[in-house]
Amino acid sequence: MGRVAVIGAGVIGVSSAYLLARAGHDVTLIDAAGEPGTGASAGNAAQLSWAYGDAMASPALLKHLPAIAMGRDPAIRIHWQLDRDFLRWGLKFIANTPFRRWWNNTQDILRLAEQSRYELAILLKETDVEFDYRVAGKLHLYADRQSFAAAHSSVVRKNALGFEQRLLTRMEAENIEPALAAYQGEIAGAVYTPDDALGDAAEFCRQLTAWMIGRGQVSTFFGRRVSSFVQTGGVLTGLRFEDRDELHVDAAVVAAGPQIRSLVSDLPEARDIRSVRGYSLTIPRSGLAPSVSLTDVKRKLAFAAIGDRFRVAGLADIERPGAGFDVGRFDTLKLAASAVLPDLFDRSDELTRWSGERPMTPTSKPMIAASRRIKGLYINAGHGMLGWTLALGSARRVVDLLR
Numbered sequence: 001m002g003r004v005a006v007i008g009a010g011v012i013g014v015s016s017a018y019l020l021a022r023a024g025h026d027v028t029l030i031d032a033a034g035e036p037g038t039g040a041s042a043g044n045a046a047q048l049s050w051a052y053g054d055a056m057a058s059p060a061l062l063k064h065l066p067a068i069a070m071g072r073d074p075a076i077r078i079h080w081q082l083d084r085d086f087l088r089w090g091l092k093f094i095a096n097t098p099f100r101r102w103w104n105n106t107q108d109i110l111r112l113a114e115q116s117r118y119e120l121a122i123l124l125k126e127t128d129v130e131f132d133y134r135v136a137g138k139l140h141l142y143a144d145r146q147s148f149a150a151a152h153s154s155v156v157r158k159n160a161l162g163f164e165q166r167l168l169t170r171m172e173a174e175n176i177e178p179a180l181a182a183y184q185g186e187i188a189g190a191v192y193t194p195d196d197a198l199g200d201a202a203e204f205c206r207q208l209t210a211w212m213i214g215r216g217q218v219s220t221f222f223g224r225r226v227s228s229f230v231q232t233g234g235v236l237t238g239l240r241f242e243d244r245d246e247l248h249v250d251a252a253v254v255a256a257g258p259q260i261r262s263l264v265s266d267l268p269e270a271r272d273i274r275s276v277r278g279y280s281l282t283i284p285r286s287g288l289a290p291s292v293s294l295t296d297v298k299r300k301l302a303f304a305a306i307g308d309r310f311r312v313a314g315l316a317d318i319e320r321p322g323a324g325f326d327v328g329r330f331d332t333l334k335l336a337a338s339a340v341l342p343d344l345f346d347r348s349d350e351l352t353r354w355s356g357e358r359p360m361t362p363t364s365k366p367m368i369a370a371s372r373r374i375k376g377l378y379i380n381a382g383h384g385m386l387g388w389t390l391a392l393g394s395a396r397r398v399v400d401l402l403r
Contacts, residue, residue, distance in 0.1 A: 002026065002250030004402070005239055007226050009036035011388050012366075012380055013255035014205045015395040019119070020253070021217040023399050028247065029209065029218050030239075032225040032259065037205030039257050040387060043280040043354025045302035045313035047138065047293050048197040049389045050117050051163040053109035055364035056316075056384065057096035060150070065094075074332050075300035079319040085271045086320075092272070092362035103157070105363045109386065110161060112366070115393030123392065129207035132307035133199035136293045139173055139180075140191040143298035148189035151297075155191055166192045179290040185299070185340035198293055198304045201388045221247070226256075229266050229374060236376030253398055255380040257387075258357040261321050267371060273382045275321045275357040279333050280313035282306075283348040299336045310344065312337040316385070325355035360384030368397045378402070 002025060006017045009031035017029045033039070061068075068076045081087075096105060124133070142148035148167075155165045173190040174180045180187070212218040221244075230238035230246055238248045254260055260270045289310040294303040301314045314333055317326070330353050338345040361367055361382040371377035380398050383390050 003028070003248065005030055005247060005249045005252040007031075007239075007252060007254045008256035008259070009033070009205060009209065009220075009222070010039045010041040010255070010257055011037070011201050011205055011391040012257070012383060012394060013253075014208050015391040016253050016255050016380055016398050017218050018123070018208055018212060019392070019395040019399045020402070021212060023402075025402070027218045028221060028249070030221045030224055030226060032223070034223045035206065036209045036222075037202035040278075040356040040358050041201040041205050043282070043311075043313070043352075043356060044201050044278070044388055045280065045385070046198045046200060046304040046306045046311055046388070047295075047302055048117075048120075048199060049138065049386065050113050050196055051110070051158055051165060051193045052138070052140070052196070052295075053106060053113045053386055053389065054154075055096065055102050055105035055109060056360070057093050057105070057362060057364060058102045059097055059099050062094070062097035074336070075315055077315070077317045079317065079323065081320055083320070086274065089272065089274045089362055096363050105365055107161070108365050109390070110158070110163070112390050112393040112397075113386070115396055116390055119392035119396055127208065127211050129204065129211050131200045131203040131207055133197065135195060135197045136291065136305070137176070137192065137194045138196040138293040138295065139168075139177060140193075140295045140297055141173070141183075141185065141187050142189050142191075143186040143296075145188045147297060151189075151191050164193065164195055168192050177290050177292040177294070179288060182288070182343060183340055184342060185296055196293060198306060199388075200306050226263070228263070229377060231374050234373070234375055236374050251376045251378065251402060253378045253380050257381065258321055258359045260359065260379070260381045266374060267377070267379065269367060269369070269372065269379060270381070272361055273359045273367065275319060276360045276384060277315070277317040277319055277323075277325060277355060277357050278313060278385065279315045279325070279329050280311055280354045281330065281333055281337065281345070282309050282311040282352040282354070283344065284308065284350050285310040286344065288343050296340060299340070301336055301340070303341070312345070321357070329355070358384050358387065366390060366394055368394055368401070370401060
């Protein structure tokens with residue numbers, strides 16, 4: 001066992017640190033922020049989508065791509081860039097839209113999600129961390145008969161893989177979630193996944209980090225940014241920082257989310273990771289809020305009741321890394337959420353806004369691999385919108401790589 005640095009303290013990095021420490025490694029958790037869970041983990045959709053790991057590059061999205069390219073879909077926006085990496089990423093994305101590639105990618109993601117669910121069950125038994133976790137179930141709401149009919153084949157395939165999903169009428173969906181009686185959006189049918197769960201990803205990061213520190217399992221460097229890697233003969237020996245002395249290590253796992261691209265000179269693999277910016281709005285939870293997690297397929301909105309809060313997350317802006325958020329997109333998200341749940345989002349005076357970059361590969365599968373350039377350096381990044389769902393499964397695979 002050796003000295004391992006984990007760069008990045010979001011759900012991917014904290015999960016990696018936890019399983020690496022449990023495997024006997026001497027772990028140092030590093031993040032440029034002052035505390036864990038401040039990036040994409042801070043305001044994500046909160047849904048643990050064990051049965052919904054569908055790759056973004058799909059036949060359905062390919063058909064819709066011309067409308068997206070012309071700015072006709074408010075939920076997805078592409079900022080076109082005269083950038084070689086952007087163009088290469090886009091071409092690889094399109095190459096993964098045929099059915100066979102989409103389904104192969106989706107199956108790989110689902111297997112990783114199942115591994116995450118297994119690891120989470122162990123974590124919940126072994127630790128006392130609290131992060132508003134519960135098995136809430138999830139309803140995917142389809143606005144028209146055509147899209148609902150198309151969902152049937154997906155349900156059949158996932159049932160064959162062992163996932164429990166059921167096709168429901170609107171009335172059956174309302175019996176499961178009575179709050180849907182007030183839902184203003186069209187519902188031609190729904191897909192119900194009873195075993196899907198949710199939890200506060202940021203609180204998970206904070207609580208699990210504190211739990212590990214309290215037991216002497218990890219040391220931490222917060223407020224420290226890694227600038228480059230120290231190597232001898234192509235073998236990693238340490239990390240360089242912008243504002244402190246080098247840290248000597250035997251291995252390092254880069255789980256730095258979108259910041260991984262700042263290390264692209266040492267990690268050329270990171271060129272296959274692009275930022276997809278998302279947005280969320282969180283309000284106090286009232287008695288009118290649905291308890292079951294919801295996904296509005298047409299509007300691409302995800303709703304979740306997290307403890308005493310209720311959150312809507314959505315939008316996918318493929319943009320230049322580090323471009324920052326567009327304040328007008330919060331209005332777009334609120335308008336869409338208010339159109340279907342006006343009693344919640346129009347009447348709440350307390351509103352917490354969040355936007356963050358979610359690093360994604362063209363296949364939607366995370367990059368979990370050893371560096372091709374530096375021995376002892378590993379990548380665990382590119383999870384896109386599924387970082388919370390895939391975190392612990394990805395961490396397990398990193399542990400296996402380091403054996």
